[in-house]
Amino acid sequence: MFRRWISVFRSWHQRLMTQTPIRLLFILMLPIGLIILTVGYSSYHISKSVLEEELKEPQQQMLQIIMKDIDKYLVDSNQVAVKLALDNDVYTFLTSPFSHNYQNIKEVYEKLETITKNTGFIKSIYIYDIPKDNFIAVPQGFSSSSLNFNDANWVEVKDELQNQSMIVKYRDLPDGAVNKGSNLTLFRKIHIKGEARGLIAINLHEKELFSKLNLSEQAPSSSMRFIVDQHHNILHTTNAHHFDKETIAFVQNEIRKGHVHNLSYQDNIFLSHQLESAFTGWQFISVVDEDSILAKSETIRNVVFFVSILALIIGCIAVLLINVTQLKPIDRIKQLLPKNEQSGYRRDLLHLETLIDDLVSDHAQLSQLIKKMTKEAKAKFLSDIQSGKIQSDAEFQEKWHTYFKGWKEKPIHVVLLSIDDYHSWMNETPQQYRKVAKAGLINMMDEVLSPHFLVHMVNLDNDKILMIAQLKEGKVSLKNHLRIALDNVEELLGFSISAGMCSHGAHVDLLKEACQKAELALSYRLYHGYGQVLDYTEVVEENEAEITKEETKTLQALITATEQVGPQDTLEEVNRFFDYVEDNMIHPVPSYQYVAEMKQTLFNSLHVPFPIELEAIKTMHLSDVAKVFQEHIAKQVENINHLQDVKRFNYCEKMVHYMAEHLDEAIGIPEIAESVGISVSLASQWFKEEKQETIYGYLTKLRMQKSEELLMDTDAKIAEIALAVGYQHENSFIRKFREYKKMTPGKFRKMHAAVHNEKEM
Numbered sequence: 001m002f003r004r005w006i007s008v009f010r011s012w013h014q015r016l017m018t019q020t021p022i023r024l025l026f027i028l029m030l031p032i033g034l035i036i037l038t039v040g041y042s043s044y045h046i047s048k049s050v051l052e053e054e055l056k057e058p059q060q061q062m063l064q065i066i067m068k069d070i071d072k073y074l075v076d077s078n079q080v081a082v083k084l085a086l087d088n089d090v091y092t093f094l095t096s097p098f099s100h101n102y103q104n105i106k107e108v109y110e111k112l113e114t115i116t117k118n119t120g121f122i123k124s125i126y127i128y129d130i131p132k133d134n135f136i137a138v139p140q141g142f143s144s145s146s147l148n149f150n151d152a153n154w155v156e157v158k159d160e161l162q163n164q165s166m167i168v169k170y171r172d173l174p175d176g177a178v179n180k181g182s183n184l185t186l187f188r189k190i191h192i193k194g195e196a197r198g199l200i201a202i203n204l205h206e207k208e209l210f211s212k213l214n215l216s217e218q219a220p221s222s223s224m225r226f227i228v229d230q231h232h233n234i235l236h237t238t239n240a241h242h243f244d245k246e247t248i249a250f251v252q253n254e255i256r257k258g259h260v261h262n263l264s265y266q267d268n269i270f271l272s273h274q275l276e277s278a279f280t281g282w283q284f285i286s287v288v289d290e291d292s293i294l295a296k297s298e299t300i301r302n303v304v305f306f307v308s309i310l311a312l313i314i315g316c317i318a319v320l321l322i323n324v325t326q327l328k329p330i331d332r333i334k335q336l337l338p339k340n341e342q343s344g345y346r347r348d349l350l351h352l353e354t355l356i357d358d359l360v361s362d363h364a365q366l367s368q369l370i371k372k373m374t375k376e377a378k379a380k381f382l383s384d385i386q387s388g389k390i391q392s393d394a395e396f397q398e399k400w401h402t403y404f405k406g407w408k409e410k411p412i413h414v415v416l417l418s419i420d421d422y423h424s425w426m427n428e429t430p431q432q433y434r435k436v437a438k439a440g441l442i443n444m445m446d447e448v449l450s451p452h453f454l455v456h457m458v459n460l461d462n463d464k465i466l467m468i469a470q471l472k473e474g475k476v477s478l479k480n481h482l483r484i485a486l487d488n489v490e491e492l493l494g495f496s497i498s499a500g501m502c503s504h505g506a507h508v509d510l511l512k513e514a515c516q517k518a519e520l521a522l523s524y525r526l527y528h529g530y531g532q533v534l535d536y537t538e539v540v541e542e543n544e545a546e547i548t549k550e551e552t553k554t555l556q557a558l559i560t561a562t563e564q565v566g567p568q569d570t571l572e573e574v575n576r577f578f579d580y581v582e583d584n585m586i587h588p589v590p591s592y593q594y595v596a597e598m599k600q601t602l603f604n605s606l607h608v609p610f611p612i613e614l615e616a617i618k619t620m621h622l623s624d625v626a627k628v629f630q631e632h633i634a635k636q637v638e639n640i641n642h643l644q645d646v647k648r649f650n651y652c653e654k655m656v657h658y659m660a661e662h663l664d665e666a667i668g669i670p671e672i673a674e675s676v677g678i679s680v681s682l683a684s685q686w687f688k689e690e691k692q693e694t695i696y697g698y699l700t701k702l703r704m705q706k707s708e709e710l711l712m713d714t715d716a717k718i719a720e721i722a723l724a725v726g727y728q729h730e731n732s733f734i735r736k737f738r739e740y741k742k743m744t745p746g747k748f749r750k751m752h753a754a755v756h757n758e759k760e761m
Contacts, residue, residue: 411505523588
């Protein structure tokens with residue numbers, strides 16, 4: 001029986017394979033089925049890897065935003081604790097020999113009450129007098145003993161504060177506590193004359209503190225977020241998610257064990273992302289269900305598999321029907337139909353046509369998918385050229401001839417478009433409209449240029465768009481058309497862009513070099529302003545290619561001058577710096593480097609915070625850059641003038657003056673602290689907070705600066721200079737000088753003498 005069936009199958013197979021249409025159907029059906037299966041399988045895995053990679057960045061950004069918000073609350077709370085620790089009324093409360101001074105207690109209580117009412121994230125504040133065992137608390141009031149205070153178990157935290165100035169802890173509240181519901185507390189010790197006299201406890205509103213962490217209650221999410229302290233204790237977790245209790249318990253248990261990498265539970269894979277707060281040491285963790293992210297990809301994969309199987313089934317049915325009706329070869333049918341129009345043959349041909357239509361439809365869908373993937377591959381290819389990631393000539397030629405078949409062997413123009421003053425544009429444009437605005441910009445550029453040029457544009461990161469263009473025919477100025485396009489963009493979209501271009505055009509092999517020239521031309525926006533078409537030939541080749549040694553020396557001197565003048569004169573020195581850059585048209589690349597160095601110098605000397613990064617500064621005109629510096633410096637100088645009346649500032653200035661007057665003596669931190677009449681620990685703390693530097697480090701810097709002057713202006717021996725700046729041993733001075741200047745004192749003196757002689761010549 002089995003042999004009979006084998007014989008029947010062989011006979012049926014031989015009969016099928018002798019017919020040309022059936023063989024053709026098999027040849028068409030099998031490759032198409034394999035292609036569909038391959039596309040379905042590869043599309044799922046490609047989309048999976050892309051989604052995982054794309055998910056990482058927004059999750060990290062979201063955790064960064066949440067961490068910054070929570071850290072800001074905690075930093076503000078810490079500032080409140082610091083101010084209370086330095087408050088005169090609190091000082092009186094802690095140092096008064098009488099523990100029941102009604103007026104003093106009233107004033108302290110009113111201050112605490114004002115802080116809690118005016119600060120949304122602080123629920124209550126306790127101040128504890130350690131020696132007298134007294135409390136002043138809001139809203140409880142004054143308690144003469146910890147036995148009478150219903151929330152006094154936390155006072156043992158003073159033992160944990162031995163080596164720390166501040167900690168934030170999650171604690172359990174006693175039953176019946178007035179402050180019920182605020183389990184997160186910031187503790188800070190109060191030192192008076194080197195002795196721990198009191199504790200400050202600031203109980204925080206957890207709902208307000210963690211508000212940015214929580215997800216919408218009405219939109220369950222496929223992710224969970226946690227905050228974990230240094231001991232892997234979970235401080236907070238979101239509750240707007242669709243996970244069951246067992247899954248949540250598993251994830252929480254793994255996090256408590258310190259397992260914060262990707263987790264697997266009941267065939268579910270969870271992707272985890274984490275950040276650590278530099279202020280509190282807390283871990284901010286986001287856990288996302290991979291299956292929920294890839295649900296649509298799996299659906300697409302299943303649909304593609306179903307379509308491929310359906311196509312194979314249809315092919316098999318077609319082969320069977322053709323075999324049953326004994327369809328003749330196509331050429332035989334063409335011969336017979338004109339003579340004998342039998343309805344049977346017409347039905348067979350219609351069936352074959354329907355089958356071909358299905359195959360063509362599947363092919364059209366695949367073509368559309370390939371077209372989309374080719375567009376993305378083009379963008380990636382041009383982006384890699386601009387960033388210099390393509391090194392192999394063979395790879396370059398292969399991809400160029402694959403993606404740009406219609407382009408001729410003619411010069412190619414490279415243009416780099418950039419949004420002017422990108423930092424301001426980002427602040428003024430809502431996030432949901434930024435992509436729309438860039439898409440509109442690309443469409444308008446294409447509309448103006450495409451009648452005369454082959455154009456392809458790639459949206460790069462941040463402010464830039466890379467464009468390549470090739471003239472179709474005739475003589476048309478690309479520069480003029482770019483000006484028209486830029487004017488239209490500014491008029492219709494409301495923001496301006498600048499363009500850097502390599503106008504002569506380049507051979508395809510020189511595209512990378514042309515991209516570099518276009519980027520260099522664009523950098524001259526620093527001097528030419530916004531909305532300009534900057535041609536490499538006009539703006540780069542007509543200016544000096546490199547910065548001169550004299551210009552470098554002058555710029556370094558201008559930057560150094562900002563450190564040597566007082567706060568009031570800093571603005572004038574900065575204006576001199578920008579005036580010099582503008583008057584001499586310094587090459588933009590080193591100009592940006594010196595602007596960044598000036599920015600860092602101002603931060604070190606005046607602690608001027610600049611929210612604008614260097615990449616955003618590169619999109620600005622020089623006058624706008626100078627304006628940003630002027631505004632921030634003016635604000636900081638105003639703050640410094642205000643701080644001159646503060647006790648801590650005056651003490652630090654006295655210490656600096658004492659150090660400058662006694663550089664030739666072997667003084668240390670105890671002598672410096674004694675000179676102003678405070679303890680070593682308090683002097684070190686105040687100086688670090690005020691100057692952002694240790695007393696020893698500042699003293700060493702003064703000694704090194706003084707030694708530099710003596711090396712440059714005198715002929716004194718190294719041993720004499722060492723004694724003049726407070727070092728008893730010459731070797732100690734040489735070692736410290738080498739550490740500070742990366743060279744020995746003798747080499748420094750020779751280098752300065754050589755520069756001085758060269759200048760005189």
